Amino acid sequence: MTLFIQRILEKIGHLLESGPLLARAKPLFDAIDSFLLSRETVTPAAPHIRDAMELKRFMILVVAAAMPLALFSIYQYGWRAVAIILVSYLCGVGAEAVFVVARREEFTEGAFVSCMLYPLTLPPTIPLWMAGLGIIVGIVFGKEVFGGTGKNIFNPALVGRVFIAVAFPVEMTTRWLMPASGGLGRFTAYTSDTVTGATPLIVYKGTRAVTPVADLFFGNIPGSLGEGCKILILAAGLFLILTRIVNWRLPVSMLGAVWVASYFGSALWPERIAPPMFQLLSGGLLFGAVFMVTDPVTCPVTRPGKYIYGVLCGLLTVLIRNFSGYVEGVMFAILFMNIFAPLIDETVFLLTFREKRASQ
Amino acid sequence: MKRRFPKGGYTFPVRKKGPSTSFITSPLPKKVTIPLIAAHGTVMDLTVKKGDAVTAGDIIARNDQALGPAIVASISGVVEHIGEIGYLGRSVTAVTIRSSGTDSVRDIRHISRHQCDVIYISGASACGCDGIPTQYNSSRLSPASVTSIIITAIDSEPFSVLNETLLLENAKQFTEGVNLLHRLFGKVLPVHIVARSGHIKRLGFTGQMKERPWLHVHAGTKKYPHTLSIPLIERAFGRALSDKEDAVSLGCVILNVRDVLAINEAVNHGRPLIEHIFEVTGPGFGRSALAQARIGTPLKHLLPDIALADTGMRWVLNSVMSGTVIDDPAMPVTPLIQSIICIPEKRERELLWFLRPGSNRDSYSGAYLGGFMKGVTKDFNTNMHGEARPCISCGWCEEVCPRQTLMPHQIVRYAEKGLFEEAARFRPFLCIECGLCSYVCPSKLPLLERIRQCKQELQKAETP
Numbered sequence: 001m002t003l004f005i006q007r008i009l010e011k012i013g014h015l016l017e018s019g020p021l022l023a024r025a026k027p028l029f030d031a032i033d034s035f036l037l038s039r040e041t042v043t044p045a046a047p048h049i050r051d052a053m054e055l056k057r058f059m060i061l062v063v064a065a066a067m068p069l070a071l072f073s074i075y076q077y078g079w080r081a082v083a084i085i086l087v088s089y090l091c092g093v094g095a096e097a098v099f100v101v102a103r104r105e106e107f108t109e110g111a112f113v114s115c116m117l118y119p120l121t122l123p124p125t126i127p128l129w130m131a132g133l134g135i136i137v138g139i140v141f142g143k144e145v146f147g148g149t150g151k152n153i154f155n156p157a158l159v160g161r162v163f164i165a166v167a168f169p170v171e172m173t174t175r176w177l178m179p180a181s182g183g184l185g186r187f188t189a190y191t192s193d194t195v196t197g198a199t200p201l202i203v204y205k206g207t208r209a210v211t212p213v214a215d216l217f218f219g220n221i222p223g224s225l226g227e228g229c230k231i232l233i234l235a236a237g238l239f240l241i242l243t244r245i246v247n248w249r250l251p252v253s254m255l256g257a258v259w260v261a262s263y264f265g266s267a268l269w270p271e272r273i274a275p276p277m278f279q280l281l282s283g284g285l286l287f288g289a290v291f292m293v294t295d296p297v298t299c300p301v302t303r304p305g306k307y308i309y310g311v312l313c314g315l316l317t318v319l320i321r322n323f324s325g326y327v328e329g330v331m332f333a334i335l336f337m338n339i340f341a342p343l344i345d346e347t348v349f350l351l352t353f354r355e356k357r358a359s360q
Numbered sequence: 361m362k363r364r365f366p367k368g369g370y371t372f373p374v375r376k377k378g379p380s381t382s383f384i385t386s387p388l389p390k391k392v393t394i395p396l397i398a399a400h401g402t403v404m405d406l407t408v409k410k411g412d413a414v415t416a417g418d419i420i421a422r423n424d425q426a427l428g429p430a431i432v433a434s435i436s437g438v439v440e441h442i443g444e445i446g447y448l449g450r451s452v453t454a455v456t457i458r459s460s461g462t463d464s465v466r467d468i469r470h471i472s473r474h475q476c477d478v479i480y481i482s483g484a485s486a487c488g489c490d491g492i493p494t495q496y497n498s499s500r501l502s503p504a505s506v507t508s509i510i511i512t513a514i515d516s517e518p519f520s521v522l523n524e525t526l527l528l529e530n531a532k533q534f535t536e537g538v539n540l541l542h543r544l545f546g547k548v549l550p551v552h553i554v555a556r557s558g559h560i561k562r563l564g565f566t567g568q569m570k571e572r573p574w575l576h577v578h579a580g581t582k583k584y585p586h587t588l589s590i591p592l593i594e595r596a597f598g599r600a601l602s603d604k605e606d607a608v609s610l611g612c613v614i615l616n617v618r619d620v621l622a623i624n625e626a627v628n629h630g631r632p633l634i635e636h637i638f639e640v641t642g643p644g645f646g647r648s649a650l651a652q653a654r655i656g657t658p659l660k661h662l663l664p665d666i667a668l669a670d671t672g673m674r675w676v677l678n679s680v681m682s683g684t685v686i687d688d689p690a691m692p693v694t695p696l697i698q699s700i701i702c703i704p705e706k707r708e709r710e711l712l713w714f715l716r717p718g719s720n721r722d723s724y725s726g727a728y729l730g731g732f733m734k735g736v737t738k739d740f741n742t743n744m745h746g747e748a749r750p751c752i753s754c755g756w757c758e759e760v761c762p763r764q765t766l767m768p769h770q771i772v773r774y775a776e777k778g779l780f781e782e783a784a785r786f787r788p789f790l791c792i793e794c795g796l797c798s799y800v801c802p803s804k805l806p807l808l809e810r811i812r813q814c815k816q817e818l819q820k821a822e823t824p
Binding site for chain 2: 001002005006034035036037038039040041042043044045046047048049050051052053054055056057058060061106108109110148149150151242243244245247296297299301302349352353
């Protein structure tokens with residue numbers, strides 16, 4: 001089987017070399033080729049052996065960690081969730097492919113993660129074209145204009161999410177669905193017509209009523225596709241930390257900051273700041289702390305920087321949620337802090353290597 | 361909480377066999393070719409000429425002015441040829457001796473009353489990372505500047521078994537050697553031994569420490585590269601070293617178990633360094649074995665398959681993490697050989713490789729089942745396991761790095777753009793070139809190569 005595929009791929013490879021126009025598709029062919037079959041490349045020099053981890057595995061594990069959330073979103077909101085995810089993949093990977101062909105660079109696997117995480121932050125009623133537009137903007141303006149994977153300042157999934165949140169506020173903030181509960185849920189339905197206008201954070205903003213913790217925890221509340229079941233998000237976080245894909249310092253410092261700020265804040269200013277457990281379990285905080293803050297490219301690279309970044313993301317979230325006109329603040333907080341990640345790192349470098357500078 | 365030094369490191373999941381490891385020996389060779397190779401490329405002065413008769417243990421080359429050990433004949437016979445050969449990437453003079461058939465060895469015990477003299481004359485001053493200091497300029501250290509002796513009795517290199525095997529099989533001789541070392545340089549020196557806690561207990565080092573106040577035994581781990589000289593000093597001294605400090609600047613003589621045994625043989629038993637013990641190991645070899653041969657014996661006499669084309673194997677010298685490839689089957693045995701590792705070359709492509717559970721794969725991450733299935737033998741080969749990708753700043757290289765504050769990813773970020781001055785800010789000279797950063801990198805970046813290049817460029821810029 002492997003040999004058969006290898007021969008076919010070799011033939012297509014030769015075919016692509018036959019004309020200049022076909023040669024443009026080489027990066028896409030290489031992406032498919034290396035996806036199907038491992039490379040024959042051996043180590044050129046020391047170290048003569050290499051770790052089995054590669055970026056494809058790295059990215060696919062993040063997608064795998066988010067997969068239970070996607071399945072749960074089908075249970076809660078019907079098969080339309082799959083349609084949204086598919087549209088996201090189609091548009092996002094398509095946008096990446098266009099840039100790869102235009103730039104004649106290698107296709108990198110980061111897009112697969114962005115295209116999985118982005119739809120999970122969307123409301124289940126979002127028009128499909130809108131979802132597609134968001135991820136295109138995210139991939140193009142969040143990543144490709146900066147030079148592609150590894151060079152981007154902003155988290156592409158969040159850029160897309162913020163773009164449509166700002167461009168289409170009505171669709172993004174007022175049309176939520178009550179999730180199904182019990183039995184097969186909406187595994188047998190495409191979607192639901194029972195539109196509700198209020199997520200727990202919206203309810204709190206209006207009436208100061210706090211949703212019961214159990215409902216928040218098990219996802220029995222309206223919200224974005226992937227933010228429902230907190231157990232699944234926590235399990236995904238644990239899985240990613242154990243596989244070292246996620247640096248534990250980031251989610252722990254962000255959640256810790258939110259807890260501390262809302263614990264003392266709600267005690268001092270109860271009419272303005274929501275209690276800590278409600279803050280932790282409502283909205284996209286847990287999802288953001290596990291999947292968004294932890295994006296290695298856009299967070300600081302230094303250890304102290306990671307703590308500072310996480311804490312500031314958490315504080316900013318509490319600030320935006322409780323003091324601004326916006327109901328949810330996680331995505332704005334993370335995107336805002338993305339800007340400061342290089343500055344935080346630079347400050348840490350200056351402090352760490354100051355002895356060297358002094359001696360010079 | 362007290363911090364443990366050195367930081368980082370990685371324990372390779374390789375099941376190593378104990379002292380029952382097999383032994384490879386060769387009969388007395390008919391001819392040996394001894395390269396006059398010394399550390400730092402010193403040119404040695406020949407003390408013999410073509411046609412001279414020599415006895416095993418006679419000095420055939422020395423240079424008391426330049427840095428380097430004395431080189432002794434390893435068999436008794438006649439000097440047949442003196443000429444240039446390629447050795448470890450450079451051209452060196454080599455002396456070929458044809459055996460006379462007799463196995464007489466010169467007893468050097470009574471040549472001098474000074475033990476340092478005996479060490480030099482026996483050729484044993486070639487032992488250790490920087491050579492053993494004697495009054496004959498055999499090390500970058502002088503006998504007066506030695507402040508401590510540090511001995512590693514652990515094998516942290518993947519597949520390596522040499523130190524631990526020799527320690528367990530020669531415990532008595534090792535203790536004799538240690539007793540000798542602490543007063544070797546005319547003063548009582550602290551001797552630090554870094555060993556596995558199990559071996560410390562088994563060999564009664566704790567009891568010995570009570571009787572000998574100069575002896576300090578530290579429990580070490582099998583994490584690579586914690587037995588290289590800088591991490592070893594950090595373990596012994598319990599602190600991180602700066603980029604300006606190394607074994608020479610701190611006056612440390614770094615030895616392993618084999619070095620201690622060779623010194624003991626020379627001083628206490630009068631046997632010159634004519635024979636050399638090294639290990640042959642690696643997944644391509646199938647087992648771990650100790651090899652013992654006269655210096656100058658061609659490797660192919662011991663290992664008929666070594667460096668042969670089309671065997672699908674790669675033979676690596678000394679370290680699979682930082683060593684070079686052996687491409688000459690006739691390469692002679694010298695004290696520079698610590699181990700020879702054989703790894704299978706893997707060029708076969710596999711279907712959906714990255715999606716498989718991978719119970720036989722090794723990874724620093726917990727991304728494969730292999731990380732949780734300790735009993736399954738891991739498949740080590742030369743495949744890259746992935747394509748080169750841009751750095752995603754995962755930080756693994758920094759986590760495994762044994763040096764405090766070293767950030768390989770930051771150095772490489774600037775070095776690959778040619779911004780070496782900017783990279784210098786991240787102290788590339790802290791790097792001990794263990795290669796662990798390149799090993800763990802999921803983006804398959806040549807970090808070790810780039811840092812080496814950065815150091816070279818910075819050194820070039822500094823020299824007027």
